[in-house]
Structure formats: structure tokens, C-alpha cells
Amino acid sequence: MLVDRGSLVHRRQLLVQLSAPEINSQTAASEANLHQAEADVAQAQAQAAAAESTSTKLQEAAKTPGAVAGSELLQAEKQRDASQALVDSRKAAVKTAKERLQISQAMESYLRVTAPFDGMITDRFVNPGMLIDGVHKPMLKLQQVAHLRLIVPVPETYTGSVVKGVSAVFHVPARPGRAYTANVARIPNALDQRSRAIMVELDVYNKDGSLAPCMYPTVDWPVSAGENLLFVPTTSVVTTTERTFVIASVNGRAHWVDVRKGPTVGESVSVQGQISADLPVVKRATDEIREGTPLSR
Numbered sequence: 247m248l249v250d251r252g253s254l255v256h257r258r259q260l261l262v263q264l265s266a267p268e269i270n271s272q273t274a275a276s277e278a279n280l281h282q283a284e285a286d287v288a289q290a291q292a293q294a295a296a297a298e299s300t301s302t303k304l305q306e307a308a309k310t311p312g313a314v315a316g317s318e319l320l321q322a323e324k325q326r327d328a329s330q331a332l333v334d335s336r337k338a339a340v341k342t343a344k345e346r347l348q349i350s351q352a353m354e355s356y357l358r359v360t361a362p363f364d365g366m367i368t369d370r371f372v373n374p375g376m377l378i379d380g381v382h383k384p385m386l387k388l389q390q391v392a393h394l395r396l397i398v399p400v401p402e403t404y405t406g407s408v409v410k411g412v413s414a415v416f417h418v419p420a421r422p423g424r425a426y427t428a429n430v431a432r433i434p435n436a437l438d439q440r441s442r443a444i445m446v447e448l449d450v451y452n453k454d455g456s457l458a459p460c461m462y463p464t465v466d467w468p469v470s471a472g473e474n475l476l477f478v479p480t481t482s483v484v485t486t487t488e489r490t491f492v493i494a495s496v497n498g499r500a501h502w503v504d505v506r507k508g509p510t511v512g513e514s515v516s517v518q519g520q521i522s523a524d525l526p527v528v529k530r531a532t533d534e535i536r537e538g539t540p541l542s543r
Contacts, residue, residue, distance in 0.1 A: 254365075261385075291333050480515045491503055
């Protein structure tokens with residue numbers, strides 16, 4: 247085990263070295279068989295060269311009538327052909343031995359676990375000496391932390407202001423007072439039926455490693471509005487199954503004004519609707535305050 251939790255690793259870096267004596271022995275045996283096959287080829291080539299030389303000399307001598315018997319010349323040619331066939335057979339054996347060695351080496355390479363990409367070891371599930379039983383149990387957890395994705399559910403109301411490349415500022419509780427910037431990279435243009443929002447993805451470049459996957463940030467989403475926004479206390483907005491409204495004071499009586507909620511800043515929320523800045527609203531509103539109910543200051 248060459249790494250542990252928190253280790254920064256690079257692509258193709260060796261992480262874990264497994265031990266399997268039977269595979270190592272198989273590789274050693276394959277190498278020995280290959281060396282023996284190559285030696286057999288050398289020996290067969292030497293014999294073929296000798297048979298070729300003998301056949302050539304007998305053919306030269308046979309040019310003199312009666313110097314060499316025909317059967318002796320034929321036997322020399324057969325010996326030459328047999329020696330060449332043996333060389334071909336030995337070369338085929340070498341090829342087979344190489345293939346077996348390559349298979350064994352490929353199996354042995356699985357004993358070396360390397361990093362598929364740059365990242366950080368975030369968890370470790372095995373210890374030195376443990377038996378790896380091949381039940382697809384992970385040994386390490388490697389995460390790419392230099393380039394993260396920030397997924398923001400943008401409400402349907404503000405989908406028209408989502409533009410690719412726009413920057414957004416976000417904060418995480420683990421780094422109070424620090425602001426991070428991300429750029430809109432992917433816009434699915436498909437609403438989630440439950441939340442009525444689109445899941446916009448932003449690219450975050452975590453060069454200093456101060457961010458971690460699965461953090462929950464607070465995003466200051468850039469929203470463009472066609473009209474000025476008014477801010478009221480969050481407790482002034484009432485949301486029911488039928489409507490969202492604030493309770494305004496008109497001539498001392500309650501008047502329900504339908505609004506649409508916008509971004510929240512602290513304990514205030516922006517609203518849009520038939521409401522003006524000079525219209526007083528109830529700070530702690532509920533649907534129990536019915537339309538026309540007298541209000542007291």
C-alpha cells in the first residue's frame with residue numbers, strides 16, 4: 247500500500263502492489279520456456295545449415311559421373327528439407343512461448359494498481375496483508391478534486407436569465423468569509439416536475455484544493471428582473487397551496503396582495519406584484535388574517 251487518505255496522486259502513479267506468488271511463478275516458467283524454445287531454434291538452425299552444406303557439396307560432387315550414388319544425394323536432400331521443417335517448427339514454438347509469456351505478464355500487470363487520473367485518495371478499504379478475494383470490493387476511493395461541478399436548481403421563474411458563461415459567486419460553510427466563482431457550463435433546458443427547476447451545472451476550478459466534493463454551498467445567483475424588486479421580511483410572505491401573497495394595510499384593513507418571491511437576502515425576500523414601496527405590510531402574516539380584517543399598528 248503506497249498511498250493513504252489525503253494522498254495527492256498523478257495519472258499512472260502506482261498506488262497498490264498486490265502479491266500473487268502463483269502468477270509470478272507462471273511468468274517465470276513462461277520466460278524459461280521461451281528461452282528454451284529460442285535455444286531449440288538456434289540448434290535447429292545449426293543442423294539445417296549443416297544439412298544444407300552437405301547437400302550442396304554432394305550436388306557439386308554428383309556433377310562427376312559415378313562419384314556420388316543417386317540414393318546418397320536423395321538422402322542428403324531429404325535431410326536438408328527435414329532440417330528446415332524442424333527450424334520452422336521450432337520458430338512456431340517460440341511464437342507460442344512468447345504469446346504465453348505475454349498473457350502471463352498481462353495477468354501480472356493486474357497486480358499493479360495505478361491511478362487512472364490525477365486526484366486525491368479520499369478513502370481506503372484495505373490494509374497491507376489483507377486477502378483480496380476478487381468480489382469486486384474497492385481498495386481505494388480516488389476523486390478528481392481540481393475540477394468540480396456545482397449543480398444549482400434554478401427555479402422556473404428565473405430560467406430566462408440563465409446564460410452559458412455567466413459567473414456566479416458562492417460560499418461554503420467550511421470557508422467563512424471567502425467567496426468562490428463558478429461559470430455556467432451546462433444548461434439542460436428541462437424542468438424537474440417536482441421542484442419546477444432546471445439543474446444548471448457550473449464549472450468550479452479548485453486549484454488550491456480548498457473545496458471538497460459533496461459540499462453544500464450558498465449561491466448568489468445573478469438574476470435580471472424586468473422591474474424593480476421590493477424586499478419585505480420573510481415572515482411577511484404567506485404561501486398556501488393556492489397562492490403566495492403578502493397582507494397589506496389599506497385604510498387600516500387587511501388586503502391580500504398576490505406576489506412572486508425572488509432572491510432571499512438575509513431575513514428579507516424580494517417580491518414582485520401589485521405592491522409599491524409606500525404600501526405597509528404585516529410583518530408576521532398568516533392566512534388566518536382574512537381579507538378586510540381590521541389591523542392595528
